[in-house]
Amino acid sequence: xxxxxxxxxxxxxxxxxxxxxxxxxxxxxxxxxxxxxxxxxxxxxxxxxxxxxxxxxxxxxxx
Numbered sequence: 001x002x003x004x005x006x007x008x009x010x011x012x013x014x015x016x017x018x019x020x021x022x023x024x025x026x027x028x029x030x031x032x033x034x035x036x037x038x039x040x041x042x043x044x045x046x047x048x049x050x051x052x053x054x055x056x057x058x059x060x061x062x063x
Contacts, residue, residue: 002026 002022006015023029039047 002028 002019004015004019004022
């Protein structure tokens, strides 16, 4: 669960931005999207492998 405390003198926009960042890092929304539909273990493994390959290709790409 993502919890964000209001800092002294912080505006609501900054608080919202910190909350959204913490939600992104925790992976809560990604997990909810993944659980929306049932996936078999084999299907999930295949998707994880595809995601990993995509990530590796992006990191290898020259800039």
